[in-house]
Amino acid sequence: MEVRSKIYTYRTTVTWSEGKRGVVASPGKPDLQVATPPEFKGHEGIWSPEDLFVASVNVCVMSTFLAFAERAGLAFTGYQSDAEGRVELVEGKLQVTAVMLKPRLTVKAGEDVSKAKELLAKAEANCLVSNSVKTNVTIEPTVSAA
Numbered sequence: 001m002e003v004r005s006k007i008y009t010y011r012t013t014v015t016w017s018e019g020k021r022g023v024v025a026s027p028g029k030p031d032l033q034v035a036t037p038p039e040f041k042g043h044e045g046i047w048s049p050e051d052l053f054v055a056s057v058n059v060c061v062m063s064t065f066l067a068f069a070e071r072a073g074l075a076f077t078g079y080q081s082d083a084e085g086r087v088e089l090v091e092g093k094l095q096v097t098a099v100m101l102k103p104r105l106t107v108k109a110g111e112d113v114s115k116a117k118e119l120l121a122k123a124e125a126n127c128l129v130s131n132s133v134k135t136n137v138t139i140e141p142t143v144s145a146a
Contacts, residue, residue, distance in 0.1 A: 021046065050096070054085035056129050057099045057137055065103070065123035072119055077146050078106035085135075096135045105143045116143045 016022045020036035021043060036042025037050055058081055069076060081103035088097045101124070107116050120141045124130055130137045 019043070050085060050087060053096055053133075054083050054099055057085075057127070057133075057135075058083035058101055060127040060129035061101055061103070061120075061123050061137075061139070064127045065120055068119045068123055068126075069116075072115065074116060074119060075108040075111055076105055076116070077108060078104070080104050096133075099135055099137045101137070101139045103139065103141045105141060106146050107143060109145050111145060113143050113145065117141055 010026070012024055012026045014022050014024050014034070020041070022034050024032045024034050033046050034052070035046035035048060037048035038044050042048065062079060062081060065079070068074075081101055083102070084100045085096050086098045086100075087094055090097065103120055105116055105120065107113065120139060120143075124137060124139045127137075
């Protein structure tokens with residue numbers, strides 16, 4: 001994937017609302033309620049930084065895969081990916097130590113399943129979020145033909 005040399009800027013604003021809750025905003029996008037997770041005496045049912053971190057890796061790998069699949073002409077009919085992040089205490093500090101992605105890809109009958117797996121691996125290797133964090137990101141894809 002060729003990326004032209006350019007700087008891209010993304011802006012968000014977080015505003016505290018009450019307790020351990022806030023709102024994330026970004027120009028032209030819907031606001032998102034955020035909070036400290038329940039494990040850290042926060043709130044149930046609200047997106048946490050930990051959720052968003054794991055989701056960010058998951059979405060980035062999917063987006064990167066979509067670009068590679070389009071360029072390669074891979075015909076597929078479904079993509080869904082579960083992701084799990086692990087938070088651990090390392091040298092006295094909490095950090096996300098691993099993110100496991102489990103994409104399930106359905107390719108059209110007659111498509112090369114090994115090519116699909118190769119594109120998924122290439123997507124993870126080229127995902128800008130994966131490449132921007134020190135967390136070990138692994139991928140365990142399942143590819144089937146329709």
